[in-house]
Amino acid sequence: MPEGHTLFALARDLHEAFAGTTPEVTSPQGKFAEGAALLNGHDLLRATSRGKHLFVEFADDRWLHVHLGLIGSFTVDSHEWTAEVPAVGQVRLRLRTDQHIADLRGPTLCEVATPEKIDGVLARLGPDPLRPDSDPDAAWARISRSSRPIGELLMDQAVLAGIGNVYRSEVLFRHRLSPFTEGRLLRRASWRLIWDDLERLLPLGVATGRIVTVEEQVLEVEAALGRGGVPHLTERSSSVYRRAGMPCPACGSKVRTRVVAGRNLFWCGLCQRRR
Template identity: 55%
Template sequence: MPEGHIIHRLAAENHRAFGGRPVRAGSPQGRFADGAKLIDGRELVAAEATGKHLFLGFGEDAWVHVHLGLYGGFTFGDLGDGPAPEPVGLVRLRLENDEHYADLRGPNTCALITDAEKAAVAARLGPDPLRADADPDAAWRRITGSRTTIAALLMDQKVLAGVGNVYRAEVLFRHGIDPQLPGRALRRAAWDAIWADLVALMREGVTAGRIDTVRPEHTPEAMNRPPRVDDHGGEVYVYRRAGRPCLVCGTDVRTEEHASRNLFWCPFCQPASAWT
């Protein structure tokens, strides 16, 4: 499932392609035909993200709410002298103008909602490190009162919006925190450090379009090692590196299923005593 930085990139791309202009909308697959008909010909007045939720605003209490889920994705294209190509596959929503088009395939959610419904979705989410209006204290209040592990809490979208498995594993490693640590045992200084790091890392992810978490001294060039080859891209410390030596201490990275997701950590760099 795409993490929050990708959804913020999609908001920016939709705004670049369609913002401030009327948009032709259709649903080649047919599952969003009624919604597409209602926004067809309207101007895209807003495109924003909250966590893993994308909202495209077409004025008059009309927002297209998109949650990509595991299999959804957007494809953007620039139009030359001819029309947009015929849709390929199960395209839930096509947006186009005279210069650009975009196809949405396979989302968990593609629904036309009101301002009140959009606000209700946002109210269910924790603070998003990529939003200027985010309140990290709201997440801290949930964390400090919980017996749940910090690893599970960071993935709970009601606690923190937009963080997925990669950022979760990497930020805990970067701050030497045992992923099994209960939330209520985490010190406030540790939470402040986690939040600040997520803000910086996720902003870099928006710019680069991939997740890079290693510090300069641990890049392939600095360590004279091969670059990481993975469909997620980016240089990381522990994510999907189970059984391989930690880039910092050489201990084998571990993995286990944790709250239905694969968890990765270094037992030496992330001891149980850290930050308690």
Template identity: 70%
Template sequence: MPEGHTLAALARDLHAAFAGTTPTVTSPQGRFAQGAARVSGRPFVGATSRGKHLLLEFGDEQWVHVHLGLIGTFTVDAGDWTAEAPVTGAVRMRLATPEHVADLRGPIVCSVLTPEEVAAVLARLGPDPLRPDADPERAWQRIHRSGRSVAELLMDQAVLAGVGNVYRCEVLWRHRLSPTTAGRDLRPASWSLVWDDLVRLMPLGVATGRIVTVEEQVLEVEAALGRGERPRLTRRTSSVYKREGLPCERCGSRIRARLVAGRTLYWCGRCQRRR
């Protein structure tokens, strides 16, 4: 499932392509035909994201709410648009101007909402590390009262918005945290390490289009961005994710794997013991 950095990058690209325009909105597949008719031709005010949710604002307080789920994609293309039929896949929603076209395929949610309904969606979500207005204390208040493991809590979007399995595995490994630690046993300093690291790492995912968590590459990407260059990644960018049975690069112990909160957790049982 796309993690929060993917949705943040999509919001950025959609905003750049359509803000200030009046795109034609259609549903070539037909399943969003009524919703498309409600917003087509209205001014596109902007796009934003919160966690794994994408929100497109149109004039007259009309909002399109999108959740990509496991297989959804949203492509934004530039160039002259001639309204030809979709090339691949069933397009749930299409936004088109003479300069850009954006095609949404395979989402689990694509619906038109009122401002009140948008507020209700956002109220269900925890703080998003990608947003400057996010308050980590909101997440901590839920974490330190919970008997669930920190590995489960990091995947709960009501606790923390936008973090998925890859960031979960990697950030716990980076700080030697045991994934089985109950939230109520997690130290405040450990939570601060996790939050601050997510605030550092996730924007790199927005900038590169890839999850970057290996420290050497993190430093390379940060340096490139600092110079105003586009980072180029050609090597592995994870330390434990999908490395079951391979040696931990820190201690040499074998990486373990287990299903936790519906996704496969990867961790090192030897060096991830901190609470």
């Protein structure tokens, strides 16, 4: 499932391509024809994200609300479109101007919503480390009262928006924290280490389009961005994610795995004993 950095970059691309325009909105697949008709002919004002949710605001209090789910994709292509462009695959929604086409395929959720419904969705989501208006104390208030393990809480979008299985496994390893520590037993300082690290890592995912968590690559990407360059990573590496049975890069013991919050959690049983 796309994690928060993917939706943040998508919202940025959609905003840059369509904000201030009146795109043609269609549903080549036909499943969203009624919703597309409600948006067609209305100015597109802005595109934003919160966690794994995408919000596109149109004039006259109309919002497009999208959740990509496990297999969804939303592509934005730039070109001089002068003729009809055939839809490739099952395109649920298409936005089109003379310069851009954006095609949505396979989302879990695609709906036209009122401002009140969007406010309700936002109220149910935890803070997003990519958004400057987010408050880490809002997440801490939930974590510090919970008997659930931190490895589960980090996946709860009502606690923290945008974090998925990869960031969950990797950030806990980076700070040598046991994923099975109950939230109420986690130190506040440990929580701030997690939050501050996510604030550091997620923008690197936005910049590269890849999840960057291994410190050597983190430093490489930060250096490239500091020089004004565009970092390019040929492959994604991880310390523990999807490395079950392989040696831990820090201590050499075998990386373990267990299903937590419906997904395979990966951790080092020797390194990650700190609670």
